Amino acid sequence: MDTNGAVVSARDVHKSFGPLKVLDGIDFEVQRGEVMVIIGRSGSGKSTALRCLDRFETIDEGEIIVCGHHVSDPNIDLRALRQDVGIVFQSYNLFPHLTVEENIILAPCSVKRASKTAAKEQAKRVLAQVGLEEKLHYYPEQLSGGQQQRAAIARSLAMQPKVMLFDEVTSALDPELTGEVLKVIEALAADGMTMVMVTHEMGFAKGIADQVLFMHRGKVHESGPATILTSPTTPELAQFVGKEL
Amino acid sequence: MDTNGAVVSARDVHKSFGPLKVLDGIDFEVQRGEVMVIIGRSGSGKSTALRCLDRFETIDEGEIIVCGHHVSDPNIDLRALRQDVGIVFQSYNLFPHLTVEENIILAPCSVKRASKTAAKEQAKRVLAQVGLEEKLHYYPEQLSGGQQQRAAIARSLAMQPKVMLFDEVTSALDPELTGEVLKVIEALAADGMTMVMVTHEMGFAKGIADQVLFMHRGKVHESGPATILTSPTTPELAQFVGKEL
Amino acid sequence: RADLLDDIMAAKKIRIATDLAIPPSGMMDGSMKPTGSDVETAQLLAKDWGLELEFIQTTGATRIPNVQTNKADIIISTLSVTPERAKVIDFSKPYAALQSVVGCLKAVQVKDWPDLKGKTIAVSRGTTQDTALTNMKDRELTLARFDDDATMVTAAVSGQADCMATSATIVNQVGVKNPARPFEPKVLITTFDLAIGIRKGEPRLVEKLNEWVSANLKNGKLNEIYKKFHGSELPAAMLQ
Amino acid sequence: MNLILDFPAILERWPLFLDGAWLTLQLALIATLLGGVIGVVGAMGRRSSNAVLSRICTIYVEGIRNTPLLVQIFLVYFGLASLGLKFSAFTVAAAALTINVGAYTTEIIRAGFDAVPRGQIEAAEGLALSRAQIYWNVILWPGIEKVYPALTSQFVLLMLASSVTSQISAEELTAVANYVQSDTYRAFETYILVAIVYVILSLIMRAGFWALGLVIFPRRRRLGTPL
């Protein structure tokens, strides 16, 4: 498969849960340093598509290549893939038995063999990026929703992956914090990180997307630059963003 | 305490987690059929304030009365309180071992002694209100984030409480669904239900709030009708909503 | 393979399997030294043959496997001879005999088998008394089987059973334990021969053991040991 | 080796083994059912905010778990008889096993209950469910689900442990084995046969637990995740 230098590419991806067809032939490509935003109705398969990219779901048909890893290949080296790809889950999935700091340094220390001091330094830095430096030694259950979400973002950033997958990472954040996360993401993109984000906040999408993918009934219904959000061409997208065509 | 006919009233509420003062003298009143929206930065104590109203946190000082129940009284009849008050948690807390339908009919059947058929009828109705009728027999883990959130809303609605407490109930919803939930809430308010909502979506707040409470550093920093969101008087709120004063 | 007798003689040591939890044949004295009629019999044998003696501690269930798998040379541990058992191991000439009785509370009116009907008879499981009574189907006896003599005696002492089938020695002992419930032998079951057990296929060893048993029955040494622990003489017929 | 296995000599006594196996199974079933109930009640007691109640449950658990089953059985069987209370060996065996396994299951189930996330209980409280309703709907089944394999193992262990009751004249499988092997001196054959019967009994128990799991944990069944 020729990926045209794309860092993430999906071709004709199909995925069903039992009788429910969730992905029905999805295609896209994301270039290095690009931010692609996936939008769509609740239940339209956005999270599923994202999870397929990091192989938390196996696909029924089609081909996915991320950072040169053939994700759809059954014999893929999962660890290698996941060292290159970071993911923030919609439900955060922080480790409840570890403090925020321990959550963050866990992977750098064990996977990247970073020294503990270096990892802790870095933990402080990424936490500061998301405005959470004072909660270093809190356990997840002691954090507010938005704090948990930011801790999850920080945990992924600490691994300095080449591709980041964000699943609604600003859902629990207020406008002010959303703005700050936006800045962080822009900086990452400027540094060459490739990102795929699922979001339902159109303002956020407009501010950040190089490419927007509108999913509808398991298909890519409309895609293009962020401007499609303000001037949609299909009635479904128009309805979705609350505009009359 | 004189509640002036208010359904929910809080007076000088204080609450700390260890050394961390989260609520530092909060006062407010909500009249019957009113929708009060609480906004504020992540970690500013919004969820805590909401949880105090339904006594999931005990307060250190002050007085809270909800629907005539003295919440701050140690001998309060918790079940009576919670029959009058419904709450949707920020993290949904659906019961993972029950299907959506079972989640919803559980309380009506056991608490209100509703017949199973009646409860199931009602489950369908509330699910339809939030656009989730086809997921009746799914388990929570089979639902997308937004679907889980809507199931949690439906579960609370099925109890037909007098007061509803919503903690960021549209955080996982796309604009279109948010609009639909907005309509549901408006209808409920019109029927006389009193609601307190925490949200960080200003559009939603503007559309729905009779009263807005801006929390900052454990205090009610600014409050008033929804118009304060467009014309804030304090610099903190202005910064929060992303406006220059 | 070599002959077991030769092996024993070559090793200058004999390994004898004995259960030390079946008084008065095998037990521990107050200073926790093995004692009992089987223990002394074994010691006598070793001395006579000029061998070192090693006791292989067994439980009831492992006496036989110990010789079958060559972990012990012979068994001296109240083995009573039955045709069924003789299919599995070889027995020497009997070196002692055990009088089995049904003993009951002194106060209970029991003269013969019919009187035992409807009474619970405690017995040690798998003993020859157990087998004997179990096979008396037409006498309609009610048996309660316990794992060892001590438990059986406890059943009698505590009132779980009013009768017990065991050696006369033990029946008399109950009254000592609990003077309020003295027992006495009421009905004789039979007298069982006790013999030394040897694994199959060792005719020379059996032969030599037989000689030793005969000699020591004649010279009265085995009878002495028996009297010391069981309080009665061996049947006269045996001593010939 | 002069050890020749002769199974027919043992197998011809199959009615004895069958009776023994049946008694073992009965003891196991009774103790499993009642012990399971004790476990649930005990676990609730251990977690209770009532200090006295939780103390009593703790003493029960520690007292039973840390002493041998045999001693417990002796105490009940002979102790009661000494007081003039005579029960059949079966009754005593069933009661002692129940009390015994109840202590172990109490702890196991408590662990399951403790593992139910706080948010779940809060959600139920928020729906105005009573304490009993919360226990029944939100804590009991998910809690048991989490420790189901441990519970199953414990009950299989109990079934094997029921062999101790042979000491007080219960004619269960091990008692039969002991009888047969001392009557015939064929220990190898007897033990091998009895092991096979025990394995079959444990298979039956496991199958039972598996089937029960399908009924009481419908989510596992429907989502196809094994227990």
Place this chain on the structure above:
Amino acid sequence: MGGSLNANHLLFLGHGALWTIGLSLIAFAGGGIAAFIIALCRISPNRAVRIVTAGYVQLIQGTPLLVIMFLSYFGLSAIGFSISPLAAAGASLTVYVSAYLGEIWRGCIQAVPKPQWEAAEGLALTKAERMTKVILPQAIRIATPPTVGFMVQIIKNTSLASVVGFVELARAGQIINNSLFEPFLTYSVIAVIYFALCYPISRLSRRLERRSGLPRIKPVTA
């Protein structure tokens, strides 16, 4: 027969208790390691491995320890492999413990919610790291009570080693009882000694439970 409990008896019991401790330690060490491997095999992605270990667990769990001991000591000997009583008892206990603890631990490991596994995978942790750093710490809390419950049962079950000739605590008690015919006294003493051996473990587990796993603080959300 007869006599009364004296210091020699207690010494004899003490000696038996030492064997009980020794055998238990072997069982915990050998069995614990084997159990961990069994638990991992039971959740292996390889179907064949899963089936084989499930069969092993089923077989061993169904077989009385007494029979396992008997067959490993006398049975192996009968087919020409003579092993020492200690080896037989140690191997039997290891095998036995591995089946039970393995199954118990497997259940507890699988009780850790799926999202936690995914999060650990997503961070590119190796299988070993995932287990030791993320899954086990969370599984330990729910595994502790059943594990300890089983361990104290093992301490008592080492008594079955009497079948291979060990005079450990219970057998020592039986021998004494069968000389004295004083069951209540003898067994009470035995019960006390067993309690003294087992209770510290229960206490330790309570400690472990309190320390491991989640901090006992009321959560805000989640």
